[in-house]
Amino acid sequence: MQFYAQYDRVLTAEERSFVDKARHFCAGAFSSEAHDAYMRGEPFPSDWYRRWAQEGMLGLQARREDGGHAASFLCKIRVAQEMARHSFAAAFCMNHHQGSLTRLSQTGSARQKEELLPGMLSGDILATIAMTEPGGGSDVAALTTTATPAEGGWRLNGTKAWLTNGLMVNALIVLARVEGADRGDNMASFLVRLDGASSVTRREIMVPGARSFRFAEISFEDHFVPTWALFVPPGEAFKTAMGGINAARVHVAAMCVATLEAAFAEAVAYCDRRHAFGKPLLGHQGLRWELAEVATRLEAANALVFRAAECVERGEPIVTLAAQCKTFAVDTALWGVDQCIRAMGAVGTSGAHRLSMLQAEVRMAAYGDGTNQMLLDRIGRGLAKDYPVASGFDHQ
Ligand SMILES: Cc1cc2nc3c(=O)[nH]c(=O)nc-3n(C[C@H](O)[C@H](O)[C@H](O)COP(=O)(O)OP(=O)(O)OC[C@H]3O[C@@H](n4cnc5c(N)ncnc54)[C@H](O)[C@@H]3O)c2cc1C
Structure with a gap:
């Protein structure tokens, strides 16, 4: 395509x-x-x-x-x-x-x-990464789940929240603080099997319209984790977890762009078929300009995603670009899918089309891997370094 x-x-x-x-x-x-x-x-x-x-x-x-x-x-x-x-x-x-x-x-x-x-x-x-806790998500460094050394491994205590596929995963990569490790922030990650253990409880986090994420909170009470399951040692796990975040942001942005592209194609096809006042909806300039605006921002988001993805591929540092990419692609998708639904009239909201599902699902992209506020803050902190005055320009 x-x-x-x-x-x-x-x-x-x-x-x-x-x-x-x-x-x-x-x-x-x-x-x-x-x-x-x-x-x-x-x-x-x-x-x-x-x-x-x-x-x-x-x-x-x-x-x-x-x-x-x-x-x-x-x-x-x-x-x-x-x-x-x-x-x-x-x-x-x-x-x-x-x-x-x-x-x-x-x-x-x-x-x-x-x-x-x-x-x-x-x-x-099925596995997922468990960092977020009921007490907070953006501030990962504040997590309170603990791993206490025990014979042959550790005992895990605490609760993780908003776990993708949490209702059905049987393994987790859990970020926890190792008690008594005394190495930096003491955070380590563990490969944790769940397998119906009585020391593990799950509770669904119900999000209407987004049940396909199967969100759950998972709690551990003295859950045993064997020695072999230490995935990243104390003092290194936080850095490792954050190391993959830029690629994850570009990845989410890429999916947002694709979701909007699909919704847009569906809306354009419908507006071409549907007639009002003697011509196709697309024949009316007011509506056509609204969809043209969506097409333009969609292309801009796509170009930004591609540029960022190429940087990830080459292993280049992309803290700012990844943050820009995610915030712009998420906002464009949320706004753009809504515009598409409106352009189709009432039928756009109905089950006859997929757009209401795409809207309910893509809305969830705004939180994982960095909220807009966190991303904009990240971009803002790098402004002077990322956008220096070109040499030879006079400035005060
Ligand atoms: C689709 C989806 C999948 C997810 N999957 C997982 C998963 O598999 N594993 C996992 O561990 N977690 C997962 N999460 C959780 C996700 O990582 C958190 O939702 C995210 O980190 C934000 O944390 P929070 O929701 O607790 O919001 P909070 O951190 O409580 O923030 C609340 C609000 O305050 C704002 N805020 C916070 N700090 C600042 C600041 N310094 N400056 C300005 N504003 C601020 C935020 O932007 C937000 O608007 C998932 C979430 C979603 C939606």
Whole structure:
């Protein structure tokens, strides 16, 4: 598709085949089942994780020797975009698991991989990252979950909140403070199996319209974590967790752009078909200009995402660009999907179209991986460094 051509041009032939596979996988039953579930107020069927795994897609970025495809970042976001065109929530959730799997493949020990990797590749073990707590999310450094040394491992106590797929995950990467470690902030991360343990309790966080995220709060009461499960040692885990945040922001932004592109295409097709006052809706200048505005901002968001994604691919530092990319893509998607719904008249809000689902799901992009306020603050702090006066210009 022309809209995504700049990405697809730089992918390898194998990577382009993953994008094609994702496009075919997501059109049809996947798309309609996700929408049907939304209309019933239910999450999209979990069986799709296994089917996606059978296509080999959960290990997209895992190392080849671990059974993955070692795909590039650009390939990963293009595959996610194909899914986000049908359901932002499904794309976000599948990619959340895939991200944990990739981290395990790239940095896990042999024992950790032996315990978790086969199950994670097949979709039998679903994992997510557990940082946020009921007491706060933006201020990760204030977390209070503790890991106390015990014979053969640690005992975990505390509560994590807003966990993606929290209702059904059976493994977590938990960020916790190790008691008595005395190394920097003492934060370590652990690969934690849940497996119906009585020391673990879950509670659904109900978000109407966004149940496909399966949000939950998970609490630990003296939950045992064996020695082999230490993923990142005390004093290094916070830095490691933050290290991946810029790529995650670009990734979320890429999915927002794809969700808006899909909503926009649906709205344009409808406004071309539907007549009022003797001509198609698109024939009326007032409405046409509104949609033209959406198209323009959509293209700008797409260009920003591509620029940031290329920087991630090259390993360049992109703190400011990633923050700009996410805040602009999220706001453009929220505003743009709403404009599309309005352009279609009342029918745009109804279950006859997918736009109300896309709107309810993409709205959730505004919080994870940095809220707008946090992102703008990040951009603001770098202004003088990022936008210096060019040498040779006189200024006071
Ligand atoms: C779709 C989705 C998926 C998620 N998945 C996960 C997951 O899998 N694992 C996980 O651990 N967490 C997850 N989260 C939680 C997410 O990381 C938090 O929602 C996010 O960090 C914000 O934290 P909070 O919601 O507690 O808001 P708070 O931190 O309480 O902030 C509340 C408000 O105050 C503003 N604010 C806070 N600090 C400042 C400041 N310094 N300056 C200006 N304004 C400020 C914020 O911008 C926000 O508007 C997910 C959230 C969503 C929506």
